[in-house]
Amino acid sequence: MAEHPAYPVGLRLAGRRVVVLGGGQVAQRRLPALVAAGADIRLVSPEATPSVEAMADAGEITWEQRPYAEGDLADAWYALIATSDTAANDAASAEGERHRVWCVRSDDADRATAWTPATGHSEGVTVAVLTTEARHRDPRHTAAIRDAVVEGLRDGTLVAPHRRTRTPGVALVGGGPGDPDLITVRGRRLLAEADVVIADRLGPRDLLAELPPHVEVIDAAKIPYGRFMAQEAINNALIEHARQGKAVVRLKGGDPFVFGRGMEEAQALAEAGITCTVVPGISSTISVPGAAGIPVTHRGVAHEFTVVSGHVAPDDERSLVDWPSLAKLTGTLVILMGVDKIGKIAGTLIAHGKSPDTPVALVQEGTTAAQRRVDATLATVAEVAVAEEVRPPAVIVVGEVVAVGPHGTA
Structure with a gap:
């Protein structure tokens, strides 16, 4: 088995029985994702960390406070074996093999029938990284690759072309206090996907230099006001570009709703029937x-x-x-x-x-x-x-x- 790479697959565990053996740090790290997947989780362990115990108290998992026993995996679709008892782990693995239950083992990956990839998420995309060779099986290595990919997706440095019809809309993005590294991950991603950016003087200006050449950057202070008040002219510019089917980002300093007139813009967009997304920012x-x-x-x-x-x-x-x-x-x-x-x-x-x-x-x-x-x-x-x-x-x-x-x- 060691000569063959693992076959990657996404398990749909909603409503299906998942058995977790052991309530220590491994379970504490893995349980939240299983809960988020909607699995019917049964924890079997004499003890549990306070965080795992809190999940049981909250009804997110069912905890049977005892050691592993033969038959625990009989109705499972998937099992996480993470006890400190090697003999119990071996017995549970053998039971999983008999019942055709995919089993992850925290103590011996080579004897497991499934591996847990290093995973990350970015706007509806799950990134999962698995090593294909035993000599590269270093959790830190796979985690580093995962982090690099997810960070690229989040900050816009790794952008895949979108082949879909876009709904016109405006994102009111709080850019933070000035340091470009202090904008939120979501705000930076929306900037990378924008067709038009209407920016305030107090926004993180360094980020504008990173935008692709096709992005139209408009200085809000230089929008022709004519007979309009400044804010009304900005509102009109947002509406006009959104109605052209463009993805518009209104980049503000700090948070849009802390002395940023963000609600005035949101109200104007709502009255015009324009979809508006608010991305909070770190307030100065x-x-x-x-x-x-x-x-x-x-x-x-x-x-x-x-x-x-x-x-x-x-x-x-x-x-x-x-x-x-x-x-x-x-x-x-x-x-x-x-x-x-x-x-x-x-x-x-x-x-x-x-x-x-x-x-x-x-x-x-x-x-x-x-x-x-x-x-x-x-x-x-x-x-x-x-x-x-x-x-x-x-x-x-x-x-x-x-x-x-x-x-x-x-």
Whole structure:
């Protein structure tokens, strides 16, 4: 048997009996995929890891808390033999052979009748990698090949041509805080499949250079507005390109629904009958402070954090922020779009009870190569921001967490 390669096949186990012998780490790794396949799973083992026990408690598997016994594989379609008892494993393998049950053995692959491939998934595609020769039977090798293929499918570097009719639609993709490596896997894949990308200035611009030549990249800031407001013009551009049957990606910085006007675009697309997919992004509200060494929460320091927009000053009638209430909070305050208003914001917070000595950090161009952090207090932040020439985009963090960590004093 060792001279012949394994024949690859996909088992459809939904509703079919699968027997797992042993409740240790091997079972813990393999059970989730069997559960996802809809198998009727029977676990036979005197003991189980806490994770496996939790699956039994949740009703995902049936656990018979005892050692293997002859007859356990009689009604099985597939078996995973993973006990620490070699004699029991041999007996179970022999039973599987008699009943024509395909058996995987964790202790001796050469004596198994089936092997578990290294598997991965990407948008409806399952990648399974098996070694064909004993001398190459290294789990790390097959896992590395699997990871390379799946990563290529996910990030778009490995693209197979799609021979199907595409439904017009728009994906609102959160690009993350700026570092191109911080976009989600799904967001990067959709970028690779796009015909048109309408990008914000704060999106991960480096990713645009990786797009194929046929992709039309549109700078949202340069869309002719004419008699339209800027947002209305962007909405119209999304609708127009989608109606042409193109796959459109609206690439935004951070998350589409965190001060990104994503819902306005989603509503406009819905009214136009255009399919819209929302791909969440890593918000700069937590990622930029984190990249600068600031935890927005920390045990014994801050039990909550509040995110506000500072694009209008506290005394502006358009402001929807309850600044007096924010001044009374003991947690962390994260302010976006507030660099040019920080003087008035700091003054308002102090006027309503916030200590002038409260630490403040301004993190400019967070997560990018140009990132820099400027520290101050509420009493000095306006002066320091001007002296240090802090420019947008910058995330402002107010609170004792600023003094926590390698850059702080706590």
